[in-house]
Amino acid sequence: MRPSRGSLARVAVAAAILAFAATACDTSFYGVLGNKVSAARLAIAPVSTTVPVNGTLTFSASGGAPPYTYSGVSGSGTITASGVYTAPATAGTDTVQVKDRQGTVSLATISVTYVTTNVDYSVTAVTSTGGLVAGAALGGSFTVLNSGTANGSQTITWQAYASPSPTLGGGSTLVASGTTSQLNAGQSAPVLFTGTWPSTAGSYYLIARISATDDPNTANNTLPSTVLAVTPASVDYQVTSIARTGGGTDPASALNGTLQFTNNGPNAGTQYVTWQVYASKVTVLDGTAVLVASGTYAPLAASASSSLIGFSGTWPLTYGNYYLIARVSVPVDVDTNATNNTLTSASTTAVGFYTPSIQNNNVNLSNPNVLPITLQPGMSLSVSASMPGTDLYDIYQFNTGTAASVTFTWSWGSTGATNLYVFNAPSTFIQSVGTTATSLSMLWSPVDAANTNRWIGLNNASGGSLGGYTLIITAN
Numbered sequence: 001m002r003p004s005r006g007s008l009a010r011v012a013v014a015a016a017i018l019a020f021a022a023t024a025c026d027t028s029f030y031g032v033l034g035n036k037v038s039a040a041r042l043a044i045a046p047v048s049t050t051v052p053v054n055g056t057l058t059f060s061a062s063g064g065a066p067p068y069t070y071s072g073v074s075g076s077g078t079i080t081a082s083g084v085y086t087a088p089a090t091a092g093t094d095t096v097q098v099k100d101r102q103g104t105v106s107l108a109t110i111s112v113t114y115v116t117t118n119v120d121y122s123v124t125a126v127t128s129t130g131g132l133v134a135g136a137a138l139g140g141s142f143t144v145l146n147s148g149t150a151n152g153s154q155t156i157t158w159q160a161y162a163s164p165s166p167t168l169g170g171g172s173t174l175v176a177s178g179t180t181s182q183l184n185a186g187q188s189a190p191v192l193f194t195g196t197w198p199s200t201a202g203s204y205y206l207i208a209r210i211s212a213t214d215d216p217n218t219a220n221n222t223l224p225s226t227v228l229a230v231t232p233a234s235v236d237y238q239v240t241s242i243a244r245t246g247g248g249t250d251p252a253s254a255l256n257g258t259l260q261f262t263n264n265g266p267n268a269g270t271q272y273v274t275w276q277v278y279a280s281k282v283t284v285l286d287g288t289a290v291l292v293a294s295g296t297y298a299p300l301a302a303s304a305s306s307s308l309i310g311f312s313g314t315w316p317l318t319y320g321n322y323y324l325i326a327r328v329s330v331p332v333d334v335d336t337n338a339t340n341n342t343l344t345s346a347s348t349t350a351v352g353f354y355t356p357s358i359q360n361n362n363v364n365l366s367n368p369n370v371l372p373i374t375l376q377p378g379m380s381l382s383v384s385a386s387m388p389g390t391d392l393y394d395i396y397q398f399n400t401g402t403a404a405s406v407t408f409t410w411s412w413g414s415t416g417a418t419n420l421y422v423f424n425a426p427s428t429f430i431q432s433v434g435t436t437a438t439s440l441s442m443l444w445s446p447v448d449a450a451n452t453n454r455w456i457g458l459n460n461a462s463g464g465s466l467g468g469y470t471l472i473i474t475a476n
Contacts, residue, residue, distance in 0.1 A: 040064075044098045044106040051077075051087045051110050053213055059083040059108060064100035073097050077112065087112045089213055114216040120148035121156060121183070122220035126208045129192070132230050134201040134332075135270030135299075137194060138162070142208040142223065144180060145188040152182030154214040160193045161207040166224040168207055173198050175206075182212070199270035201232040201332070233333040236265035237273060239343035240305070242326035250372075251317045251352040251379050255279070255292055259326040262305040264337075269299030271332045277311055279322040279351075283344045289325060290316040299333070317379040319352030319472075352381045365423065365455055368397040374451060375401035375475035386468040387460050395457040396471070403475035405443040408456065410471045423455040 042064030051057050060083065061068040070083040075094025079085040085096060087110070094110040122145050129139035140160060146152055157179050163172035175195030183189060197204070205224040215221070239261045247254040259277065263269055274296050280289035292313035297306055315322065324345040335341065354371055373381055375398065387394060400406065408420070421432045422442055433440050458469070 042098070042100050042104045042106045044096075044108045046108060048109045049111070051085070051112055053087055053089050053091060053112055053114055055087045055112075057085045057087075057110070059085060059096065059098065061098040061100070061106065064104050064106075065102045066100060068098050068100055070096060070098050073107065075110070075112070077110065085110065114214070118148045118150040118185075119146060119152045119212070119214045120217050120220070121146055121152070121210055121212055121215045123208045123210055123223040124188070126206055126223050126225040128206055128225060128228050131197070132228060133233050133267050134197050134230050135199040135233050136197060136267050138175060138197050138206075139192070139194050140176075140206045140208075140225070141190055141192045143188050143190050144183065144210055146183040146185055149185050151184040152212060152214055154182055154212045156180045156182060156210055156212045158191055158208060158210045160195065161209070162195075162198055162204050163207050163224070164202060164204060166205050166207070166227075168209070168222065172207065182214075197230050201230050204228050204230050231334075233267040233270045234265050235263050235267060235269045235300075235302075235330065235333045235335055236337045236340070237269075237300070237328045237330065237335055238262050238264055238337070238340040239326045239328055241308075242277070242324050242343050242345050244324055244345065244349055245310075247312075248315070249349060249351055250315070251319060251381065252314050252376065253351075255313045255315050256310070257293075257312075257324060258308045258310050259343075260306055260308050261297075261300075261326075261328050263300035263302055265335075266302055267333075268301040268304075269330065269333050271299055271330045272296045273299060273306075273328050273330055275309065275326065275328045277313065278325045278327070279316050280325050280344075281320045281322060283323055283325075285325055285327065285342060292316075292324075299330075315349075315351045317376060319380045319382045321348040321350050321353075323348050352379075353384070354381060355384050365395060365457070368395040368455055371396055371398045371473075374399045375403045375406070375473070377403055377475055379403075380472060380474040383471045383473075384468065385471075387458065392460045393457055395455055397453055397455050398473060400452045400454055401475060405441065405476045406454075407439065407441045407474045407476060408471065409439040409474075410458070410469055411438060412467060412469045419459040421457045421459065423457065424452075 040063035043062050045060050059070060069081050070079050072079050073095040075092060076088040077086060077094040079096045091114055092112050094112060095107060097105050097107050099105050124143045124145055126142040127140060129141055131138045144156060159174060160176040161168060161172040162175050176193035180189060180191055205227060207222060207224045209222040211221060239259060241260045244257045246256040259275065276291055277293040278285060278289040279292050293311035297309060300306060325342055327342040329341060371381065383396060385394060419432055419434060420440060422430045424430050431442060
């Protein structure tokens with residue numbers, strides 16, 4: 001009996017549903033109804049593997065929808081888009097993936113390990129071979145031993161440190177590094193190194209550290225020396241020149257000059273050099289010297305000289321003949337000869353001295369000798385002149401500046417009769433003293449405003465020759 005047309009249609013639909021249900025259970029299935037395309041699941045091979053450090057491996061893929069693209073997921077190894085993987089230089093775990101055209105992903109895990117070669121490098125006998133001066137050259141040596149049962153195949157890298165403790169830490173300073181050739185089983189080799197000690201003296205250890213990619217045991221790869229006493233650098237700084245190059249000669253006026261120094265010592269300096277320049281009325285530094293300039297200069301190598309160091313400052317307020325004295329010093333380095341750390345200029349500079357021309361008998365208050373300086377508290381100036389018998393008056397004009405009072409002192413080369421007058425205007429004197437006085441202290445009453453002109457006159461009362469005299473005006 002032939003089936004009816006309706007029965008055949010129902011059978012066809014049922015068969016299609018069963019076929020779809022069967023293929024829908026495959027997660028790799030993709031396509032559209034009426035154009036079904038089926039494929040195997042995407043897979044990467046190998047899924048899990050072990051690779052030596054720096055080793056390579058080519059991954060492959062199957063299933064899914066080609067083409068495939070490879071990439072790294074985690075770890076420090078690398079993999080090309082075509083699947084060539086290169087392991088890092090250190091052990092660890094890497095993850096890579098392959099992705100197909102549809103975005104499906106499959107993962108693989110790589111265990112990166114050191115190749116078990118029974119190579120075992122260790123450091124022995126770290127010693128100093130000379131030079132224990134801070135900031136100076138150092139020398140040292142250590143021995144590398146392969147105590148393993150296999151020959152080494154990789155280059156040995158080494159570092160040498162100067163450390164205040166026998167273990168490497170934050171205070172350790174790298175002083176040398178390099179490489180040495182691999183060693184056969186039981187073989188040892190010395191390593192010599194040079195460098196520079198830290199600039200601070202103290203107790204140090206030389207620490208040697210080695211590494212090689214075929215050495216799985218790193219516990220014996222670091223070793224310190226015995227403690228080493230590193231002494232301060234031995235220098236001999238000497239000032240070789242000091243000179244005034246310009247500026248004024250009034251009290252508190254500008255002062256310019258240069259100085260230079262050398263290091264005659266056996267070691268290079270490690271500390272900045274402090275220099276000072278003083279103005280002094282005597283040739284040695286004492287409590288009367290006045291600091292006029294200072295600074296610092298970089299440490300000098302042995303037998304080296306500084307450049308010509310320029311300085312600027314101001315002269316002291318008080319009058320006098322001044323030497324310039326330069327001094328250098330170091331805070332830590334040992335200066336073996338302190339006697340040459342200072343140098344005094346060859347000649348003095350007269351500061352605050354004025355020698356006006358000698359006045360004749362026709363001198364008057366409207367034609368005084370003007371002292372070209374404005375007084376400040378603590379400032380002094382000196383006037384030297386002479387009064388022959390034909391000279392009855394010497395009159396000087398000065399500016400009080402900010403002084404509230406002024407002291408006058410004077411001395412004569414020979415005894416004579418004289419009077420001293422102080423004027424606050426050409427026609428009005430403030431005070432006078434007789435022939436026996438040698439000093440006068442004046443307090444302005446009321447206190448003058450700043451920059452007031454005053455006049456002081458010396459009167460030859462005897463009419464005879466009084467010889468030379470010195471008049472000193474001091475502002476208070």
